[in-house]
Amino acid sequence: MPDLVSVYLPTKNRLPLLQRAVSSVLGQTARNIELIIISDGSDDGTCDYVRSIASDIQVILIENKTSKGACVARNQAIEKASGKFVTGLDDDDFFMPHRIASFLSHWENLESSNVRFSCLFDTRVVDYGDSVSLSNTSTSVNQQQILTANLIGNQVFARRDSLVAAGMFNPLMPAWQDWDLWARVLKKYGDAVNIQSNTYYFDISHEFERISNRSADKIKKAAQLFYKNNCTKNNSKDILLSMVEYPQIIFTLHDIYQLLKIGKLKLVIKALLSGRFINSLSSSLN
DSSP, X not given: OOOOEEEEEEESSOHHHHHHHHHHHHTOSOOOEEEEEEEESOOSSHHXXXXXXXXXXXXXXXXXXXXXXXHHHHHHHHHHOOOSEXXXXXXXXXXXXXXXXXXXXXXXXXXXXXXXXXXXEOOEEEEOSSOEEEEOOOSEEOHHHHTTSOOSOSOOEEEHHHHHHTTOOOTTOSSOHHHHHHHHHHHHHOOEXXXXXXXXXXXXXXXXXXXXXXXXXXHHHHXXXXXXXXXXXXXXXXXXXXXXXXXXXXXXXXXXXXHHHTTOHHHHHHHHHTTOEESOOSOTTO
């Protein structure tokens, strides 16, 4: 019997999407799985749906009467998990049927080859609605690389005790919570390895909120905390480049100068033409 895998799935008032996500876990080819669903203040029938699920895969419900936030919800599930391994799923995404089996097989192969690594991840299939592409395609990511960008994505497959020892998700992070945890896991345990099986479907085609729609203040606060907790001055330009992806971010003159120093003239021109700057000599990361 393969080792037990715990899948955590936080949700709040997105029942139609949740049902799709749950079906993708219950349809895994690997069966030694427990699914931990955290209803984080839902009032749309989510808990009744979860209680009605019948499967040979154990489904555990954690019901927060009021929302505690995604980080707390994920940590609640990790603390409750009985599996040797833990992985996550967002309620608006879904697994391909062979995802868990592929992770288990790759983990066993790497261990038998005496490879030092911290966790596994997979290339994601990203659905934009009008197009589909692949992201997080690096074959592996080391401690230095993870500080330049979130090259891993939003989920890993790891030993439960590794996530706990690394401190789990930081509730103080208003965004970038996954990136922040992966940085700590890689620092403590080694590289992340990509199984390159395209088993995670990342759906941003729906109308519900994604991180890209969050307020500029939340993104800036996340960038500041990530930079302070994980980085050195050498990483400041990398963090600024990650912030460029968010059209709601307004840059300072200091930020623009830093981007020019690394040859990002087109990005700077685009920011200037769109009015995404203020006359300040302070850095957004301070």
